[in-house]
Structure formats: structure tokens, C-alpha cells
Amino acid sequence: MLVNFCRFRKCQIRQLMMTCFVLSAVMIYWESFGNNLSNHVKSYSLRHLLSPFDFISANLTISRGEARKFSDYNYLINHERKCTNRDVLLLLFVKSSPENFERRQAIRSTWGNETYIERTLGVTVRVVFALGLHPQPSQRKKLQQELLREDEKYNDLIQQNFLDTFHNLTIKLLLQLGWTHAYCPHARFLMSADDDIFIHLPNLIRYLREVDRSGVKDFWVGKVHRGAPPIRKKDSKYYVSEDMYPWSVYPDYTPGAGYVVSKDVASRVYQASLTLNASLYIDDVFMGICANAMGISPQEHAFFSGEGRAPYHLCIYNQMMTSHGHVKDFHELWRQATDPEVQRVSSGLLGRLYCTVAKVRLLCVPHFLNTYPCKAAFL
Structure with a gap:
């Protein structure tokens, strides 16, 4: 009975330590994240209240x-x-x-x-x-x-x-x-x-x-x-x-x-x-x-990249418009993206199903958040 109690206490202590660690990490980043979040919420609200921003162009108008x-x-x-x-x-x-x-x-x-x-x-x-x-x-x-x-x-x-x-x-x-x-x-x-x-x-x-x-x-x-x-x-x-x-x-x-x-x-x-x-x-x-x-x-447009680089994958190349952040790999990416194999892999019912699954795995995770949105996986 005493052994089980000790194990129970040790499990509680580990859980408490893990909870404290997670809370500490959250608190460290919360201030900057919270500021960014509040700024975006505030600005997004203003966007709808003041749209279409006529006041901005009016105040920036100058003579020719x-x-x-x-x-x-x-x-x-x-x-x-x-x-x-x-x-x-x-x-x-x-x-x-x-x-x-x-x-x-x-x-x-x-x-x-x-x-x-x-x-x-x-x-x-x-x-x-x-x-x-x-x-x-x-x-x-x-x-x-x-x-x-x-x-x-x-x-x-x-x-x-x-x-x-x-x-x-x-x-x-x-x-x-x-x-x-x-x-x-x-x-x-x-x-x-x-x-x-x-x-x-x-x-x-x-x-x-x-x-x-x-x-x-x-x-x-x-x-x-x-x-x-x-x-x-x-x-x-x-x-x-x-x-x-x-x-x-x-x-x-x-x-x-x-x-x-x-x-x-x-x-x-x-x-x-x-x-x-x-x-x-x-x-x-x-x-x-x-x-x-x-x-x-x-x-x-779901396949225009913003600040991020698109994943390297045949199913991405089939619909890619732009991908940002390339310097050394232009030639290799061009060779891969224009390979006839791209069309073959993504064609037909099975090909489309395979590419949907592949794009979900690639796009619906935070790592590629700044490239194509998750919804692009289903287009």
C-alpha cells in the first residue's frame, strides 16, 4: 500500500513539474504573442469599422x-x-x-x-x-x-x-x-x-x-x-x-x-x-x-507563397504558383517542378487522392504556415 502511495506521489510530482514547465514556457512567450495577437485583433476590427480606408488615402494625398x-x-x-x-x-x-x-x-x-x-x-x-x-x-x-x-x-x-x-x-x-x-x-x-x-x-x-x-x-x-x-x-x-x-x-x-x-x-x-x-x-x-x-x-490565391518556402513535393509542384526564399536551388527546383512525372503522379482519381493526403501532411502543420494554407490541400 505504501509503495503504491509513493508511486502515486511521484506521478503527481512529475505531472506538476511538467505543468510548471509548460506554464513557464507559455508565460515567457505570452507577452510578445499577446501583444501581436491584440494588435491584429484591434487592427482587424478597425479594418471592418473603417473600411474602405478612405481616410488614409485622403490624409496621404499631396499635389502632383x-x-x-x-x-x-x-x-x-x-x-x-x-x-x-x-x-x-x-x-x-x-x-x-x-x-x-x-x-x-x-x-x-x-x-x-x-x-x-x-x-x-x-x-x-x-x-x-x-x-x-x-x-x-x-x-x-x-x-x-x-x-x-x-x-x-x-x-x-x-x-x-x-x-x-x-x-x-x-x-x-x-x-x-x-x-x-x-x-x-x-x-x-x-x-x-x-x-x-x-x-x-x-x-x-x-x-x-x-x-x-x-x-x-x-x-x-x-x-x-x-x-x-x-x-x-x-x-x-x-x-x-x-x-x-x-x-x-x-x-x-x-x-x-x-x-x-x-x-x-x-x-x-x-x-x-x-x-x-x-x-x-x-x-x-x-x-x-x-x-x-x-x-x-x-x-x-492559395498557391501564392508569402514569406515562406513551399514544401518540396511533386503534389505541390502540380499547383504551385510562387515559392519564396530561393537562392541556390533554382535549377534543381525548376527541373523537379517541370518534370512530366508531376502530371502523371497527380492525375486520375488515385493520383488526386494521393496528392490530397500528401498535401494535408505537408500544409496542415505549423511548419509550413507561412507558405500555402491548409485549405490548399483540398483544391
């Missing part, structure tokens, strides 16, 4: 002369005739930095190969890289010479003379909008993407062809951030002061890693940018502000 200072930069490298073909399905702007030559090369030889796209997919896509000046004067002259040689060979760099830094990303967005308006307004779709994103062009082209046939308007698709609050922590890369943005919530927007808009949206967002204060350096949020000013809302 004042707004011009944000885009009044000269072209150092330009290709005015890049879009002379009138039948351009997609103009794809890749945001790059002057020193990222290897990333640009990887894109040119995989998903961004215009010749492959036209020959294999039967459509015209124009891929160009948006750049500024290297911020370090000591490296700028050498890098600029290398960029000129690179462009002489590939004819796909669009560069203006602003400093290419994180805090000038909104200026780089204005470059894309302005160049599209001036030199490629007839492209039926415009895509903006980072140079560390993988785009499954065959899947994307099939999707855009279907959308184009429907004659869609107000089309803006990607992974959507809804009711997101500004980050007020000064040590964060994405810190935004209350002086810069005094409100508690951003309009809905798509992460700058990769999104697509129809040509009418590109045109209207460009027009909005001509009278809005572009000092907010979070470019995807500024895009959301411009679009909201024109009454345009983003649409969620």
Missing part, C-alpha cells in the same frame, strides 16, 4: 508636384522597345540589387527564360529586372561597369539613379509602375516579384490565360495580408513610426515577394501614385494604399 519628387529619377539603363510586340501576356518585373548577378542568371536560365516561355508555352512574356544604384560609393563604379556589360549581353535591366536600399523599395515600385505606363501599357498582366522567388511559369501562364479569356477587370492576386498592423518595434526591419503612418491598420495588401495585377489595375494604381505621399518605405503596403484609393481589393 510634391509626389513627383518620389519618382523623379533618371534612367541609367533603359529599354524603351522591350515591349514592342503588341501581344504581351505578362510583363514580369523582378526587383533585384546591383550585386545579385548570380540570382539574375539563375532566373534567366530557369523560369525567366523568355525564349523557353515563347517556344514551350506559346505566349510572349517580358522579364526585366528593376534596379537602383549600389549604396556604397566605393563599390558603385565597378558594379556599374559590370551592370552595363551584363545588360549589353541580356538587354533586360531597367535602372534608375536612386540608391538601391530597403528603405527605397517604394521608389522601386514607382519605377515599375512608371515604366509599365510609359513603355508597356498593353501588357495584359503585370507581375512584381523578388529575385529570391521561384515562379512556376507554366502553371502561372495557364492560370492567366484562363483569367484573360474571362475578360476580368480589377484583378489583383497573391497571398493577401488582411487587417495587418504596422510594426512599432524599433529594432524591426519593418518598423514604421507613428509620424510616418499614424493609423493602427494597413489596407489589405499582397506581400511584395510576388503578385499579379491586370493592366487596368496597373494603370489605375499608377494614377493613384501620382498624388499620394510615397514616403512609406514598405512598398507592398504602399501598393495596397494606392489600390484602395482606386477601390481595388486583392484576391487570395
Whole structure:
């Protein structure tokens, strides 16, 4: 009897210790989690109370002369005739930095190969890289010479003379909008993407062809951030002061890693940018502000990745649009994602059932929370 009592007491003690450990861990993270949660709840509530954010665009409206200072930069490298073909399905702007030559090369030889796209997919896509000046004067002259040689060979760099830094990303967005308006307004779709994103062009082209046939308007698709609050922590890369943005919530927007808009949206967002204060350096949020000013809302697509990298799996490749955070694996991922085996594995009743189970295992766990949502497993 005494032995059983001792065992019972030991079991209780172990349970108590485990409970204390769990509670301690929760308490350690609760404050930051609670703050983030309350910020999101508060901002999401404000989103519905104050939608459609007319007060934000009204307060950020400035004269055209004042707004011009944000885009009044000269072209150092330009290709005015890049879009002379009138039948351009997609103009794809890749945001790059002057020193990222290897990333640009990887894109040119995989998903961004215009010749492959036209020959294999039967459509015209124009891929160009948006750049500024290297911020370090000591490296700028050498890098600029290398960029000129690179462009002489590939004819796909669009560069203006602003400093290419994180805090000038909104200026780089204005470059894309302005160049599209001036030199490629007839492209039926415009895509903006980072140079560390993988785009499954065959899947994307099939999707855009279907959308184009429907004659869609107000089309803006990607992974959507809804009711997101500004980050007020000064040590964060994405810190935004209350002086810069005094409100508690951003309009809905798509992460700058990769999104697509129809040509009418590109045109209207460009027009909005001509009278809005572009000092907010979070470019995807500024895009959301411009679009909201024109009454345009983003649409969620389950297979556009946000900040995370998509799982490596044949059943994912079958529907993948974008995956973020790739630098060294472009070639291998391109080979795997475009392998005919992808279609074979995922076709038929058994194939679809197998892929549903595989996607549930991959997507319905916290590890891949920042890529595709769990609901994508059932699409």
C-alpha cells in the first residue's frame, strides 16, 4: 500500500513539474504573442469599422508636384522597345540589387527564360529586372561597369539613379509602375516579384490565360495580408513610426515577394501614385494604399507563397504558383517542378487522392504556415 502511495506521489510530482514547465514556457512567450495577437485583433476590427480606408488615402494625398519628387529619377539603363510586340501576356518585373548577378542568371536560365516561355508555352512574356544604384560609393563604379556589360549581353535591366536600399523599395515600385505606363501599357498582366522567388511559369501562364479569356477587370492576386498592423518595434526591419503612418491598420495588401495585377489595375494604381505621399518605405503596403484609393481589393490565391518556402513535393509542384526564399536551388527546383512525372503522379482519381493526403501532411502543420494554407490541400 505504501509503495503504491509513493508511486502515486511521484506521478503527481512529475505531472506538476511538467505543468510548471509548460506554464513557464507559455508565460515567457505570452507577452510578445499577446501583444501581436491584440494588435491584429484591434487592427482587424478597425479594418471592418473603417473600411474602405478612405481616410488614409485622403490624409496621404499631396499635389502632383510634391509626389513627383518620389519618382523623379533618371534612367541609367533603359529599354524603351522591350515591349514592342503588341501581344504581351505578362510583363514580369523582378526587383533585384546591383550585386545579385548570380540570382539574375539563375532566373534567366530557369523560369525567366523568355525564349523557353515563347517556344514551350506559346505566349510572349517580358522579364526585366528593376534596379537602383549600389549604396556604397566605393563599390558603385565597378558594379556599374559590370551592370552595363551584363545588360549589353541580356538587354533586360531597367535602372534608375536612386540608391538601391530597403528603405527605397517604394521608389522601386514607382519605377515599375512608371515604366509599365510609359513603355508597356498593353501588357495584359503585370507581375512584381523578388529575385529570391521561384515562379512556376507554366502553371502561372495557364492560370492567366484562363483569367484573360474571362475578360476580368480589377484583378489583383497573391497571398493577401488582411487587417495587418504596422510594426512599432524599433529594432524591426519593418518598423514604421507613428509620424510616418499614424493609423493602427494597413489596407489589405499582397506581400511584395510576388503578385499579379491586370493592366487596368496597373494603370489605375499608377494614377493613384501620382498624388499620394510615397514616403512609406514598405512598398507592398504602399501598393495596397494606392489600390484602395482606386477601390481595388486583392484576391487570395492559395498557391501564392508569402514569406515562406513551399514544401518540396511533386503534389505541390502540380499547383504551385510562387515559392519564396530561393537562392541556390533554382535549377534543381525548376527541373523537379517541370518534370512530366508531376502530371502523371497527380492525375486520375488515385493520383488526386494521393496528392490530397500528401498535401494535408505537408500544409496542415505549423511548419509550413507561412507558405500555402491548409485549405490548399483540398483544391
